[in-house]
Amino acid sequence: MKLQLGKWKQHLLLSQNPLTAKSIPRTALYSMTDLKDFISRFDYAYVKHDTTGQGRAIYKVYKQEDGRYCYNGYSIQGEPISKCVKVLTDFHQTLHPFERMGRMGNYIIQEGIQSFTPQGLPVSVRVHIQLLKGKWLIGGMNANIGTEGNLENGILNSHRGSAIITVNELLSSHWQMGESERHQLIRRIETLATSAAKVIAKQIPSREYGIDLGLNAELKPIIFEVNNTPGIGGFAKLENKSIWRRIVEIRKLQNEE
Incomplete structure (x- = not known):
């Protein structure tokens, strides 16, 4: 049975790493x-x-x-x-x-971190990161974007009516980013998420983590939460199922180890 990763415990752990300590509320x-x-x-x-x-x-x-x-x-x-x-x-x-x-x-x-699109909608990014043969892999990423109904509280969860889109769609459609700019920001998100997974894994080992992040006004990624029992239902809601299939395939390979 996995140890439960509470929000206070993860804050204490993430505070110990120079990179993640600068990227948490x-x-x-x-x-x-x-x-x-x-x-x-x-x-x-x-x-x-x-x-x-x-x-x-x-x-x-x-x-x-x-x-x-x-x-x-x-x-x-x-x-x-x-x-x-x-x-x-x-x-x-x-x-x-x-x-x-x-x-x-x-x-x-x-x-409270101001994580909004230029149109004023609350937004977060989920990074699904998996450990395979001793290496951390980015299984997939998606973006959780709010609607008018989420504006009051800013709480983003697909169970609460927010929409799931790809990160590329988020950055190209809402921030009008070109390919190079998107790639640079996604790399920063991936680097921060990988660092968070490594930090948490030292105390709460798991084969996969779901890292939820926001993007502040300067587009700096901020870690909201780390989940050590992440579901992948959000990825199944994307029109393109290739990300969901990649996560499932990595899980199969993990089971073969």
């Missing part, structure tokens, strides 16, 4: 003190459950000009939530409804 364990600090320093912050996936238990939190605190995202059950409150303790109660019973879930706080 500022992160802290959840506390009211740190949440207030993050909201005061950044346009918004994300509060995430340490171990959930598929967009569950993630909230975008920010302070409005009228002094109210607003948060929107999805509960741990996956239900959409959008609310504004006068005091942050009301948000805390949303996270920890069973606090009096001693059932406290673990959360982290992350700096």
Whole structure:
């Protein structure tokens, strides 16, 4: 049985490598003190459950000009939530409804990274990286792009209505990049994802990882999250199935080792 790779654990590991340490959001364990600090320093912050996936238990939190605190995202059950409150303790109660019973879930706080297309749509990149015969291979990459419905919280997950496209399509259609420029950026993404996989593998070994990254205003790749049990359903949604087939073929070769 694989060890579960929590978000806080991966932050600690990625902080130890010079390249990955420069390419992760500022992160802290959840506390009211740190949440207030993050909201005061950044346009918004994300509060995430340490171990959930598929967009569950993630909230975008920010302070409005009228002094109210607003948060929107999805509960741990996956239900959409959008609310504004006068005091942050009301948000805390949303996270920890069973606090009096001693059932406290673990959360982290992350700096909100502005990862948007020139058209203003939230975007992330998934790199599926696989270990075969001692070498890390890029099994495939895709881009997860939001719609109008994702604008409020910026949470990208195909389970939450975002669309999957190829990275080449993302960069050529939305950034109008030529082939050479696309190739350079993709190489930077691949290098960062490979470094992240190597760092995580030292403590949480796996034959494959799914690395989710954003692209900030300067098109610098920023690591959002590393998954050591990545699914490949997103790649199956691409019209061109060659990327999905490559990942499956590498998996077959891994099983033969």
